[in-house]
Amino acid sequence: MTDAPGKPRTTIVTLSRSAGVSTSTVSRALKGDPSISPAMRARIVALAAEAGYMPNIMARTLSSGRSGLIGLVLGPATNPFYAMLLEELVRQAAAKQQRFMIIHAGAGPIEDSTAEALLHYRVDGCLITSADLSSRAADVCARNGVPVVMINRIPREHASAVSCDNAEGGASLARFLRAGGHRRAGILHSGAGSSNGIERERGFTEAFDKDGARTVFRYDARSVYEGGYAAGEAIVAMPANKRPDCLFAVSDIIGMGAMDAIRAKGLRVPEDISVVGFDCIPDGARPHYAITTFRQPVAAMVRRGLDLLAARIGEPKLPDESVLLRGEIVIRTSARQAAGGGEVAD
Amino acid sequence: MTDAPGKPRTTIVTLSRSAGVSTSTVSRALKGDPSISPAMRARIVALAAEAGYMPNIMARTLSSGRSGLIGLVLGPATNPFYAMLLEELVRQAAAKQQRFMIIHAGAGPIEDSTAEALLHYRVDGCLITSADLSSRAADVCARNGVPVVMINRIPREHASAVSCDNAEGGASLARFLRAGGHRRAGILHSGAGSSNGIERERGFTEAFDKDGARTVFRYDARSVYEGGYAAGEAIVAMPANKRPDCLFAVSDIIGMGAMDAIRAKGLRVPEDISVVGFDCIPDGARPHYAITTFRQPVAAMVRRGLDLLAARIGEPKLPDESVLLRGEIVIRTSARQAAGGGEVAD
DNA sequence: TCGATTCATGCAGACGTTTGCGTGAAATGA
């Protein structure tokens, strides 16, 4: 088994021998069990440190059932929002001694064999950030009692979720646009599969479509830049009196595409058409875009999500919970605003 | 241990009982050991499928030493290049039944406790994609005989590596620029920490600085958009007769920042200044940028990297290997080219 | 027909930890 007999890994057994105690004592001492005397604990800890002892998680998992691994299903990382999410997740998880096994990244569907890896490795829980509504991984978890929490998605059966208040975000943007004098909205959505997009649009529409203001255009931009670009082209091609005077993109990446297309075709943003997005991805802050958007509280969402998951790993019977975090509008220059300054970020 | 006594997981023991054979036979049958008769194997496989048997990787690892897990150290995912790499890695690894445990993502340094997780989980190998020269994870692996391969980096002690021929890429771009009549280059590099950037610049300079053509400007853009933007501003601020007539950005993201700044300050790209980048990230293809660049063969790099790693997992004594893959120039419109059409992608 | 191979399978120990239960000694109370 060990092909390098010269270097016998230091294990609990090794330690127990050199300390002259039992393996149980070592095990308990190392994890701070109160039934071990302080003196003994100190001695063992010192020994372990000196020997460079590294617990074998596999053995621990086998024995205790806890792997410390969390399965991660990530959305398309090429959307900067998911990249942000990933970095934040990894950062916070590492601080809590939790590790991610990455199950999926990207837009495509998850293969069955991939989802089953969750079970093979006995992940303690599963985190799903994909906005996509269907999810094989969630099914597998549900069937096997693995707690799952979703970040940036509305929940589903057997799952907790944390997301930002998408409807309120949409409404906030709508109010901002109305205050800026806009009356004819165009909505660049992301299809029926995205719970986020749906909520955002709902909130937007409810706040925008009143007093004669209304939505005059909708386009499925599939959450990608190219989709937004195509939408922008379509809008510029419309007769001027039919065109929307403002655009609500359910994600920044779409809005950026639309802005580029609109400008490339000779119209101005925001003079001719205002554009607002959602997510507050770093790219949107570039001077070229300076897109007015709604910031999701990513760090807080991640923190809450990890907490939710940890709680359910400890106590599987906990009922599903769904938390909504408040985001904030960030006003830049891609949309005209009321002379007085318009709505203040609440 | 099992808190849900109602659902006894089906294990090899379960199967062996219902098949009336020993656990050894089941184990061997399931992995296609030739010493098991075809009839027996078929019977067991059928039984396993019916019972929905899922091997417990933790137990397997404990016994055999192989976890099937690969540690992954990812560069800053907010750079689209790493996002591409991530998606490709996950896709290809999944197809080979390999899983990634993600050790790190982002620009910051790796904490010791994080790097040690590699050992805790007994990863079979480690993949490092960060361009950063120093790497705690690599040290840990080296000390413990865990094979590591680096993608998109030049190798170091105890590591294999696969990257694209960065120097040739730089040279290729330089030839293209020279053919387009450029004589005064500006280089937007990424500091001394990036082996890629250094190689790219070296190749570029060797091919560009001759016959009177030369490099007149260098700027550390730190591999981020903002760095490129600042560089662009600096360039525009230079007296016209001192300015470079073309810019080589060691990565697209930098070049894009520079383009935006140059245009924002009233100069034109490519009419006043040509810009070329490196990586061929999706964002660079947008009409707004259409940046001429050098495409790294990401899929091939990932494939080779995974192969290299698999080989070393199987045969740890294998000497380090370092493979260079050829990329290709992709010509768009961010740089003026010779009337005749210039260099053809080779 | 019999010993020598080959074949298919079983036995049992090992991998490193965890944990319920048991136990001797020290501490406590009367």
Add this chain to the structure above:
DNA sequence: TCATTTCACGCAAACGTCTGCATGAATCGA
């Protein structure tokens, strides 16, 4: 001083899989 509680620790089984070795049966050659 003795019975009782508390304390600190050890015992041993269990987690699920792998694998070197042994074993009985079937096949082979002569």
